[in-house]
Amino acid sequence: QHHDLEFSRLLLRILDLFLNQSPFPDGWVVISTISTRVTFKVINALINAPIMSTISDINNPIEAECMIIVRLLLTLTQKNNLQLESLTKIRSEFVFERYGDMRQDAASLLILFWSRLSLNLKFKLTSMIFYDTITLCQSKSLELRLAGRRIFSDLMEAEFFVAKSCASLETLTIETANSMAEGLGLNYLVEILDHTAEQLAVTTNQALKIEGTRFVKSVREFHSYLFDLQQHKPTPANEIERSTAALKMIAYLQKSGRDAILLDCIMFLVKDVHESAMNYVEAGLVIEHLASSLQWSERIFEGYNRRGKNYPRQKESERKEALYLDAIDMFSRGEDWERCITLIKILLQRHEETVSFEKIPSLLHQQGDMYASILNSDRFFPAYFRIKFEGEIFGTERNGKSFIYRGGVEESLRSFMVRIQEKFPTAAIILDDKNPQKNENVIFIRTVRPVFPQGTENSNILEKVLTYRRANNVTVFTYNVLKRKSTSETDNEFRDLWNHKYFFVTEKSFPCQIRCLAVVKEYIENIDPVRCAVETLKESYTSLKAAITESQKKGDRCGDTSDLGRYLGGIIDAGVNGGPRKYIDAFLNKKFEKDFPDLVSHIPELKKQLILLSELIPQGLVAHDRIRSELMEPFQKHLEKTFNEQWIDKMIRTVKESS
Numbered sequence: 001q002h003h004d005l006e007f008s009r010l011l012l013r014i015l016d017l018f019l020n021q022s023p024f025p026d027g028w029v030v031i032s033t034i035s036t037r038v039t040f041k042v043i044n045a046l047i048n049a050p051i052m053s054t055i056s057d058i059n060n061p062i063e064a065e066c067m068i069i070v071r072l073l074l075t076l077t078q079k080n081n082l083q084l085e086s087l088t089k090i091r092s093e094f095v096f097e098r099y100g101d102m103r104q105d106a107a108s109l110l111i112l113f114w115s116r117l118s119l120n121l122k123f124k125l126t127s128m129i130f131y132d133t134i135t136l137c138q139s140k141s142l143e144l145r146l147a148g149r150r151i152f153s154d155l156m157e158a159e160f161f162v163a164k165s166c167a168s169l170e171t172l173t174i175e176t177a178n179s180m181a182e183g184l185g186l187n188y189l190v191e192i193l194d195h196t197a198e199q200l201a202v203t204t205n206q207a208l209k210i211e212g213t214r215f216v217k218s219v220r221e222f223h224s225y226l227f228d229l230q231q232h233k234p235t236p237a238n239e240i241e242r243s244t245a246a247l248k249m250i251a252y253l254q255k256s257g258r259d260a261i262l263l264d265c266i267m268f269l270v271k272d273v274h275e276s277a278m279n280y281v282e283a284g285l286v287i288e289h290l291a292s293s294l295q296w297s298e299r300i301f302e303g304y305n306r307r308g309k310n311y312p313r314q315k316e317s318e319r320k321e322a323l324y325l326d327a328i329d330m331f332s333r334g335e336d337w338e339r340c341i342t343l344i345k346i347l348l349q350r351h352e353e354t355v356s357f358e359k360i361p362s363l364l365h366q367q368g369d370m371y372a373s374i375l376n377s378d379r380f381f382p383a384y385f386r387i388k389f390e391g392e393i394f395g396t397e398r399n400g401k402s403f404i405y406r407g408g409v410e411e412s413l414r415s416f417m418v419r420i421q422e423k424f425p426t427a428a429i430i431l432d433d434k435n436p437q438k439n440e441n442v443i444f445i446r447t448v449r450p451v452f453p454q455g456t457e458n459s460n461i462l463e464k465v466l467t468y469r470r471a472n473n474v475t476v477f478t479y480n481v482l483k484r485k486s487t488s489e490t491d492n493e494f495r496d497l498w499n500h501k502y503f504f505v506t507e508k509s510f511p512c513q514i515r516c517l518a519v520v521k522e523y524i525e526n527i528d529p530v531r532c533a534v535e536t537l538k539e540s541y542t543s544l545k546a547a548i549t550e551s552q553k554k555g556d557r558c559g560d561t562s563d564l565g566r567y568l569g570g571i572i573d574a575g576v577n578g579g580p581r582k583y584i585d586a587f588l589n590k591k592f593e594k595d596f597p598d599l600v601s602h603i604p605e606l607k608k609q610l611i612l613l614s615e616l617i618p619q620g621l622v623a624h625d626r627i628r629s630e631l632m633e634p635f636q637k638h639l640e641k642t643f644n645e646q647w648i649d650k651m652i653r654t655v656k657e658s659s
Contacts, residue, residue, distance in 0.1 A: 012068045047113050074132040076106035107147040122158035138188045149195040160208050166215040174222050178261050181230050225249040237423045242273050243514040266290050267307045280334030281511045284327045291323035335379050337370040381471035383407040385416050386448045391441030402519035406510050413447045450474035463546045475509045495586040499527040530602040533583045537609035543567050551623040559629035568620050572643045584654050607655050614652050
């Protein structure tokens with residue numbers, strides 16, 4: 001009544017403290033509601049006092065007081081004791097009968113007061129009230145949501161009025177939506193954008209309409225990626241979908257230059273998707289990709305502390321180094337020591353260039369441990385599967401397309417089929433060589449093997465190194481189907497046994513940042529019976545040589561002959577697999593040369609492989625005799641006798657005579 005500005009300022013500060021630090025517990029519904037009602041009345045009186053009549057002026061003297069009033073009214077709309085729907089029925093009815101819904105009263109008063117503020121003042125309020133405004137837009141009350149949308153539209157108009165752009169509000173909206181996405185839905189954002197678009201449609205300010213339309217379109221694009229990221233539940237069955245959505249979001253954020261959210265999205269893929277599923281190599285590749293995109297510069301990066309990861313405010317070069325170290329940790333946990341060594345070399349070169357010699361000894365020690373692990377550890381690698389989807393239930397992204405999946409470590413086909421069936425319970429899962437019923441939703445699954453890149457079979461390379469190379473950095477996969485062209489019965493099926501090799505090529509190599517890649521090329525290679533025999537002999541030679549090498553690390557009479565004994569038995573004893581003996585009977589005769597003259601050119605290679613294998617077998621027998629137990633002596637004598645009688649006396653003599 002007396003236009004006392006100092007008294008008004010003091011009163012506002014008291015109300016601000018009282019409302020945000022209420023001495024009454026929320027459970028004291030009656031007394032806390034009475035105190036809130038008193039606060040509301042005082043704010044209402046202040047708003048309607050003559051002293052507030054100048055607030056629409058651009059250079060008004062009570063700007064700070066206006067900011068406090070707006071914040072107080074926003075606080076009133078979100079007070080726990082005013083949320084009637086969260087109270088018991090009796091308490092809710094008691095409060096409503098006596099005081100009504102004070103949140104709606106506060107919202108009405110907020111809009112009334114808000115409408116008096118200048119655009120310049122609204123712009124200054126943006127950062128202070130934005131989070132509360134978004135929270136208001138998520139209220140269960142329609143009136144409160146409408147109030148929040150109204151304030152949001154005005155904030156956009158205010159920024160355009162002051163800055164001729166909505167870029168700051170766009171960034172604020174996207175970053176706030178990202179931080180709220182996991183705990184709350186995204187419908188509120190759609191409603192905000194729809195309301196803003198409606199307001200833009202009726203505005204006469206063409207410049208505002210153009211910029212506002214761009215703003216709405218940009219936030220909608222972000223929403224589409226965020227929605228795709230959040231719609232899949234965090235279950236193992238949704239791992240591929242979550243990874244795919246995260247990679248799409250990362251690509252969008254990199255393209256739009258939103259570095260503040262980019263790191264959080266990458267950590268989502270690393271921590272929430274890959275690390276939680278123990279996909280450590282994939283997690284390391286995601287981190288490595290980010291680290292390699294950074295520079296060794298002095299530019300300052302803001303700190304990050306979410307998803308169990310903490311990066312302080314630091315230089316870009318320091319962030320790059322920290323990311324490389326995190327990638328090394330992930331690769332080490334995934335036993336991919338080769339990739340660890342590659343990144344350590346990058347850091348060593350950096351520290352030498354910057355004369356950071358104090359960091360080099362620990363890295364060199366770590367590098368040595370990695371090399372030792374490669375030599376001394378037995379590693380097992382993931383299995384690969386080819387999947388083809390046929391059916392409308394799979395959508396346009398899958399229907400009619402083939403994919404290569406990187407499964408678990410030595411995962412069986414049956415185990416993988418069970419996982420896929422859980423994802424698609426109504427689909428039929430069958431092998432490729434079976435014909436599905438028409439109009440049936442079918443998933444074809446086959447185990448595939450990586451095709452070894454050129455050079456991996458170098459005899460001078462250690463077997464453990466070769467094993468790693470065969471399973472990593474691979475883009476081509478294959479499986480075989482053995483079929484006979486002739487339907488007539490024969491004593492030697494190898495004579496007409498063709499190998500149909502199906503090949504599948506992916507655009508990127510495995511492993512990568514995701515455990516599933518689309519097949520971009522398929523082709524078939526038909527291998528004639530002689531070449532089939534040659535390939536089988538080569539595989540037998542490679543397996544036996546690796547087993548002999550591994551046996552050299554074992555002690556005398558240790559009894560561990562599992563692999564070596566199995567390979568020797570399968571190769572020497574023709575009664576087990578009928579291989580080498582039947583190859584000779586099928587191909588090294590005049591009748592075969594007469595019936596299949598176009599295949600005769602492969603016979604010399606077949607003879608060569610038979611002789612090479614016969615020269616390796618004695619080494620295997622000696623190694624087996626050294627490490628076998630006494631109980632295995634009969635098996636040893638049987639192998640030696642069979643080799644001398646069947647191989648030396650008959651098979652090899654036949655091979656040499658036919659030459």
